[in-house]
């Protein structure tokens with residue numbers, strides 16, 4: 001396992017609650033959270049780095065796998081965990097997809 005996955009960026013503190021009205025819209029109406037490709041995920045390469053890295057505790061260890069446990073606590077539009085995954089297993093919606101979601105919410109709620 002590479003040194004960078006050992007400790008310095010791991011977080012063992014309390015779960016941080018992400019902003020609940022990003023861009024002024026209810027968090028649960030924004031489909032922004034990571035997806036894990038189970039074919040690519042290989043915790044033997046990182047010792048479940050994403051689980052410890054995320055202060056919002058979006059990821060959870062489930063036996064020898066990782067699951068998305070609290071998707072709507074992901075901090076929109078952060079995706080800093082993705083480039084840290086050693087196998088490229090983590091993906092997020094594109095910036096264009098996020099813009100589309102926000103356009104839809106502005107139609108629904110008006111500008112905020």
Ligand code: SF4
Pocket residue numbers: 036040041042043045046047048049050051066084085086087088089090
């Ligand atoms: S998704 Fe990436 S960082 Fe998370 S456990 Fe799997 S390989 Fe490691």
